[in-house]
Amino acid sequence: METIKNYFFSDMGVMLGRSIRHIFRSMDTIITVTIMPIAIMLLFVYVLGGAIQTGTDNYLNYLLPGILLITIANGIGYVSYRMFMDKQRGIFERFHSMPIAHSAPLWGHVLTSLVSNAISVVVIILVALLMGFRSSAGVLSWLAVAGMLALFTLALTWIAIIPGLTAKTFDGASVIAYPIHLLPFVSSAFVPTETMPLGVRAFAENQPVTLILETIRALLYGQPVGNDIWVALAWCVGVMLVAYVFAMRAYKKRV
Amino acid sequence: MHNQAIQVKGLQKSYKELHVLKGVDFEVEKGSIFALLGSNGAGKTTIVKILTTLLKQDGGTAAVNGFDVAAKPDDVRQSISLTGQFAAVDEILTGRENLIMIAKLRHLENPRQVADDLLNHFGLTDAADRGVSTYSGGMRRRLDIAMSLVGKPQLIFLDEPTAGLDPEVRIEFWQIVKELADGGTTVFLTTQYLDEAEQLADRIAILHEGRIIANGTLADLKKLFPPAKVEYIEKQPSLEEIFLAIVGKKEEN
Numbered sequence: 001m002e003t004i005k006n007y008f009f010s011d012m013g014v015m016l017g018r019s020i021r022h023i024f025r026s027m028d029t030i031i032t033v034t035i036m037p038i039a040i041m042l043l044f045v046y047v048l049g050g051a052i053q054t055g056t057d058n059y060l061n062y063l064l065p066g067i068l069l070i071t072i073a074n075g076i077g078y079v080s081y082r083m084f085m086d087k088q089r090g091i092f093e094r095f096h097s098m099p100i101a102h103s104a105p106l107w108g109h110v111l112t113s114l115v116s117n118a119i120s121v122v123v124i125i126l127v128a129l130l131m132g133f134r135s136s137a138g139v140l141s142w143l144a145v146a147g148m149l150a151l152f153t154l155a156l157t158w159i160a161i162i163p164g165l166t167a168k169t170f171d172g173a174s175v176i177a178y179p180i181h182l183l184p185f186v187s188s189a190f191v192p193t194e195t196m197p198l199g200v201r202a203f204a205e206n207q208p209v210t211l212i213l214e215t216i217r218a219l220l221y222g223q224p225v226g227n228d229i230w231v232a233l234a235w236c237v238g239v240m241l242v243a244y245v246f247a248m249r250a251y252k253k254r255v
Numbered sequence: 256m257h258n259q260a261i262q263v264k265g266l267q268k269s270y271k272e273l274h275v276l277k278g279v280d281f282e283v284e285k286g287s288i289f290a291l292l293g294s295n296g297a298g299k300t301t302i303v304k305i306l307t308t309l310l311k312q313d314g315g316t317a318a319v320n321g322f323d324v325a326a327k328p329d330d331v332r333q334s335i336s337l338t339g340q341f342a343a344v345d346e347i348l349t350g351r352e353n354l355i356m357i358a359k360l361r362h363l364e365n366p367r368q369v370a371d372d373l374l375n376h377f378g379l380t381d382a383a384d385r386g387v388s389t390y391s392g393g394m395r396r397r398l399d400i401a402m403s404l405v406g407k408p409q410l411i412f413l414d415e416p417t418a419g420l421d422p423e424v425r426i427e428f429w430q431i432v433k434e435l436a437d438g439g440t441t442v443f444l445t446t447q448y449l450d451e452a453e454q455l456a457d458r459i460a461i462l463h464e465g466r467i468i469a470n471g472t473l474a475d476l477k478k479l480f481p482p483a484k485v486e487y488i489e490k491q492p493s494l495e496e497i498f499l500a501i502v503g504k505k506e507e508n
Binding site: 007010011014017018021022025026089090091093094095096097098099100 | 307308309329332333335336337339340341342343344345346347348352356357359360361362386402412
């Protein structure tokens with residue numbers, strides 16, 4: 001029906017407004033997606049940073065891209081949680097018995113994830129600026145960084161939607177968050193990979209988080225991005241497409 | 256013009272091996288209250304889900320307000336609303352925000368006004384700006400119904416609406432349903448409480464083992480039994496009557 005398609009974006013806007021309210025009213029979410037990353041940043045810069053050798057004068061400059069990815073990874077469990085709650089509490093049934101586009105509630109969650117992560121990332125960059133983070137990047141490079149972070153967010157969001165829709169229990173819905181939380185720790189987020197034992201190093205250097213990190217570092221500090229950016233993009237887009245297909249299938253089947 | 260709000264013919268649905276609906280037929284007249292009775296797992300919710308376009312049937316046809324549920328789901332959704340077994344309200348939003356959200360999703364002109372009117376009608380104005388998580392069971396149910404009435408749908412589905420509610424709230428709820436029907440809304444109700452059907456329904460259908468085994472007015476159904484014998488008995492108040500009498504007195508004081 002024509003009218004329902006015309007309302008898709010306004011319906012999605014209503015869904016976005018709803019989930020954003022959920023986030024701003026959940027102290028737990030705010031702590032996890034902003035306070036915790038800031039605390040990790042303070043801890044690494046002012047407690048551990050002095051002893052870490054990264055080959056740069058400004059450890060915060062080295063650290064910040066990793067903190068941004070940790071921020072996004074931290075928020076991902078809440079995507080599963082919000083999906084699961086909507087399914088469990090019957091809100092999806094209410095929406096789907098109403099004359100709105102069938103996928104509007106799902107896209108509302110995706111958009112919420114993008115918007116809320118963008119807010120966290122901006123807050124953390126502002127705090128980092130206060131702490132002495134400096135970048136030589138121009139507008140284009142910053143846009144490229146924003147795009148990279150958005151793609152990373154989308155890829156993780158679509159992964160998180162799958163257990164949110166398919167899990168039978170709350171614990172099952174949120175379990176996906178743990179391996180995702182760990183990924184940035186086994187990467188070049190905190191320290192260069194050279195000092196790691198061989199097996200760990202091989203994993204760390206080839207996993208997508210490191211590739212994304214190195215790309216963002218190159219963009220922020222005016223170094224050549226090389227091939228990393230294409231491999232990083234391929235990872236993000238590839239993971240996103242696969243997760244999207246499974247998430248959509250689960251959504252059509254279960255909701 | 257159709258005089259039927261719902262027409263169901265030969266409706267079938269299976270979940271894997273389990274044959275839940277084996278050919279269900281019934282019709283619901285516009286403006287009436289129709290109660291579907293059945294024990295747990297009889298398939299009442301399955302029928303509601305098919306009629307509200309949440310689930311596709313395996314066989315048979317169903318039309319709601321003249322629109323086939325499988326072929327024209329968008330038209331069906333335009334004219335119905337569903338109140339499920341659990342109060343499907345957003346816990347984190349306030350009562351007012353819940354109503355405004357639904358009004359926006361129904362693309363109404365003035366969502367705030369619609370919300371205010373419904374809050375007022377259901378006695379929720381004082382609690383309007385509190386989070387729903389602080390509401391009592393009765394308030395939650397009232398909000399749930401209010402959300403279903405946003406945009407004045409012609410037909411409302413109530414799937415076991417009073418399960419788990421205390422007696423006072425149930426009676427209050429019955430009052431709301433009667434008012435709805437007086438205002439011309441068709442009400443499709445499923446319940447396992449026989450007194451609820453007796454109190455409310457113009458027609459009652461009994462779903463048993465995948466088929467409608469009886470369908471008629473209360474008087475019709477009573478005729479299925481042998482004629483009543485006149486006996487004189489001393490009427491003891493039921494516990495429900497005692498409870499309500501005591502609680503009622505408390506409130507008057």
